[in-house]
Amino acid sequence: MRAVFVQLQCQPGSTYQVADELFEREVASELYSTSGEYDLLMKIYVEPDVDIGKFINENVANVPGIVRSLTTLTFKAF
Numbered sequence: 001m002r003a004v005f006v007q008l009q010c011q012p013g014s015t016y017q018v019a020d021e022l023f024e025r026e027v028a029s030e031l032y033s034t035s036g037e038y039d040l041l042m043k044i045y046v047e048p049d050v051d052i053g054k055f056i057n058e059n060v061a062n063v064p065g066i067v068r069s070l071t072t073l074t075f076k077a078f
Helices: 015-024 052-059
Strands: 002-010 030-033 040-046 066-073
Touching: 002 015, 015 030, 015 040, 040 052, 052 066
Parallel strands: none
Antiparallel strands: 002 040, 002 066, 030 040
């Protein structure tokens, strides 16, 4: 499994609804509220052969209330 981090910017006042929807979809391994440009930080795990762009598009980006996302891929460095 590969860890992927996704930062989410939500419409004002919709952060809790977005978080609830992500938990209902059972997408996030971990989900945190953050300060700054993005409102949520989500950690997900995907199989190595999964197309991450397609996964995010089908499981995350279509959640109502999400305005913008930033996906960070991880690699085994050590």
